[in-house]
Amino acid sequence: MITLGTRMLSYRARHRLSQRQLAELLGEKNINTIYRIENGVHRPHKANEIRLSEKMAKLEAEEKEEPLVHFEVCTTEELLENGKYHEGSNGKCHGG
Numbered sequence: 008m009i010t011l012g013t014r015m016l017s018y019r020a021r022h023r024l025s026q027r028q029l030a031e032l033l034g035e036k037n038i039n040t041i042y043r044i045e046n047g048v049h050r051p052h053k054a055n056e057i058r059l060s061e062k063m064a065k066l067e068a069e070e071k072e073e074p075l076v077h078f079e080v081c082t083t084e085e086l087l088e089n090g091k092y093h094e095g096s097n098g099k100c101h102g103g
Contacts (some may be wrong), residue, residue, distance in 0.1 A: 026038050
């Protein structure tokens with residue numbers, strides 16, 4: 008069974024989120040709660056654990072609906088002109 012802390016840590020890693028950002032997504036005011044749950048130092052009260060687990064389930068369900076990475080399709084000319092492709096912040100083909 009995957010613990011709530013492992014789910015939080017995995018989600019943060021996949022989305023490159025800080026503990027503060029995850030706390031905001033989960034509606035958790037105390038970011039130390041996220042830290043303690045992820046590190047296994049703290050087991051929240053059952054009601055809080057259920058609430059956070061349900062919110063994590065919603066985030067995880069939304070994640071399954073959308074691909075994590077979107078790639079722009081490049082033409083041969085763009086690839087040759089720019090050297091190589093990697094995803095940029097603007098989603099355009101460019102070298103790097």
